[in-house]
Amino acid sequence: MSTPPRRRLVPAYLATHGRTAAAGTHGLDRLSVLHAAADLPAGLGGEHRQLWELVRPGALTLAEAAAHLRLPVSATVFIAADLAERGALSVRAPIPSAQPVNRDLAERLLSGLRALK
C-alpha cells in the first residue's frame, strides 16, 4: 500500500473545481465522474498513480475505477480526493445527486429505454 489516504471532512476539490458547490452537493460518490487533468503531481505513486493512469484516456465513474483497480470504493474515494485536491483529477458530480430527478429527466429516460426495443 502507498501513503495511507487521509480522511477529510470537506473534500478540497469542492472548493477548487467548478460545477459543484451547489447546496446539497456531497463529496465524491460512486457515480462521480473522474478524468485525469494535468500531470500526476510529484510524490504521488502507488494507487494514486494507478487511478490517475486509469482515467487518463477517458472518464470513468468512481465505482468503475474502483472495480478496475480492485480497490474498495471507500479507499478509492480517498485516493480520488487526494488527486483532485492537487488538481490532477477533474471530478464531475453525477447529476441526480446534485439535483433531484424531475419529470422531464424521467420522461427522457423512459423514451431512451423504449428505444432499446
Add this chain to the structure above:
Amino acid sequence: MDFAPSSSTAALVGDVRSGAPAYLPPTDPVLMKLMVTGPFGVGKTTFVRTLSEIPTLHTEETMTAAGAPVDDISRTPGKTATTVAVDFGRLTLTGGEFVLYLFGTPGQRRFLPLWEDLARGALGALVLVDTRRLADAFDAMDLVEEAGLPYTVAVNRFPDTPPIALDAVRAALDLDPATPLVEVDAREREGCVDALIALTEHVLDRLPQETAP
C-alpha cells in the same frame, strides 16, 4: 472513443475485471442509477449482465458489525466485518444523453446501512423474487422501502417453478396496488428492458407534477 452503443455489445459478457476499461462517451451524459435487488440466488447478477453493455464490474464493500461502512477493516481492529458484493453494469441511452447504471446488490436486511449508502441517488429499485420462496423477498422490499425508493417487483421464473398467478403473488407479497408486478427471464434481454420500463414508468408516476410556484 471506446464507446459502443448498447445493442451491439449486449452479448459481451465474460470476466470482468480483466477487461480494458470502457470509458464514458464524450457527451457529458446524465448518470442515473437503478438498484437490482432480491434474495440470494434469485438472478440479480444475471439480470445486470443481460442488460449491461460492458462486462459487468464487481466491487466488494465492507461493513462492520455495527453497520458502519468502512474503508479498511484492518485499521479498525476488534471489529468484525461483513463483505457485500456489488455487481454493476451500464447502459448508454439516447446516443449518449444518459448512462444508466444498474447496481445488483444483495437484499438481506442486515445490509441496511450499507444498502442505504449504495442506493443514495438511485431513481428506484427492481426487486427480483422467486415464487418458490416468496417470503425471502420481504427483506429486500423492506430495504428499498426504508431507502425511500419507488420499486417494481419482477418474478423470475425458473424451470421447476410451479405455476402461480401474478395476482396470487401480489397478494402473498402484500404489494401496494400501485406497485407494478412483472415477470422476467433474467437471461432474456427484451423482458429485462420491459422490467426497467415498468420501473421507470412507476418512478415517473410518483414524481410530482411540475407546477410553477
